[in-house]
Amino acid sequence: MSTLPFSSSVYAARLDRAAALAADAGLDAIIVGPGPDLQYLVGVEGDTIERLTALVLGPGLAPTVVVPRMELAKVRSTAVGALGLRLADWVDGEKPYDLVADAIGTATRVGVSDALPALHVIPIGERLGVTLELATPVLRESRMVKDDAEIAELRRAGEAIDAVHRRVPEWLRAGRTEREVAADIAEAIVAEGHRTVEFVIVGSGPNGADPHHEVSDRVIQAGDIVVVDIGGAVPSGYNSDSTRTYAVGEPDPATAERIGVLVRAQQAAVDAARPGATAAEVDAAARDVLAAAGLGEAFLHRTGHGIGVSVHEEPYIAPGNDLVLREGMAFSIEPGIYFTGEWGARIEDIVVVTAEGCERLNVAPHTLTSV
Missing domain, CATH: 3.90.230.10 (Creatinase/methionine aminopeptidase superfamily)
Incomplete structure (x- = not known):
């Protein structure tokens, strides 16, 4: 059962605002890893691990959460489940960075949250074929x-x-x-x-x-x-x-x-x-x-x-x-x-x-x- 501190409509508004701010900043997408920004946007708590969990959103994109299958139950208990957001789950041996690319499509400017480690940032950038930039200005404005x-x-x-x-x-x-x-x-x-x-x-x-x-x-x-x-x-x-x-x-x-x-x-x-x-x-x-x-x-x-x-x-x-x-x-x-x-x-x-x-x-x- 979900124990969200706020109603699902609050999280929906936060996602919409983050996407709008990304558009204002000229970003095609932002990728948010575990940390305070992910907690703020969808109520998912915890730290980054070697297995990629990430929220992908942006102007014109359906918010998607890339998540290890073993973490599905935890993620579904948050606003991700309450809002019915798209889930792209994966198991060991598969390539989660392909799922990130699929969620974004064609893009020239992509931002990442400052809590996402180089362990994931580098392969995501290589898979997308773009130089990633910090989404900090967008996410800071969302939370401030x-x-x-x-x-x-x-x-x-x-x-x-x-x-x-x-x-x-x-x-x-x-x-x-x-x-x-x-x-x-x-x-x-x-x-x-x-x-x-x-x-x-x-x-x-x-x-x-x-x-x-x-x-x-x-x-x-x-x-x-x-x-x-x-x-x-x-x-x-x-x-x-x-x-x-x-x-x-x-x-x-x-x-x-x-x-x-x-x-x-x-x-x-x-x-x-x-x-x-x-x-x-x-x-x-x-x-x-x-x-x-x-x-x-x-x-x-x-x-x-x-x-x-x-x-x-x-x-x-x-x-x-x-x-x-x-x-x-x-x-x-x-x-x-x-x-x-x-x-x-x-x-x-x-x-x-x-x-x-x-x-x-x-x-x-x-x-x-x-x-």
């Missing part, structure tokens, strides 16, 4: 603006991860290791409504100065500043991602003041996110607050990233990105400050651009929380 159903799922994910952050003080205390705290958090991520744990970062003391630290066996100490960055996927496959910064005991006043500036910087970026603003302008709103306080060099990364069926996707809220924000775009706003060998801090919410500005999907307290 969320509809109401997607926003509802992101809101659900935000509420679930907020519930976990509110419980962090139960586990975060001196004498425990980062790994022990992370294990409790991971269990809570599932208990609070996620189907998977995508990541848990517990960066205590000097480990917090590494933005992509995960966990270690370091024992948390009184006085530590601790970065907790967590996320997972709810049953629909849409993701949460939220960071809060905690103090074990009473923080040093100078440290608390710097984190207070970070909270203001994050709020400034939230205030700047609205239709018509550029991604770079939102980034600058946070960066300017930190720079004015002498903390500009402590901010080591972009202000945010898009989110949906992937934790990281377009749009990227970064310097130099002149992409104009539109209603329905969803992304993180997560400035941070990092002091090597000492401590780090980051505050992160997911926001959705609305007609008037943006909606925060994370509302757990933003200020430094003492535990």
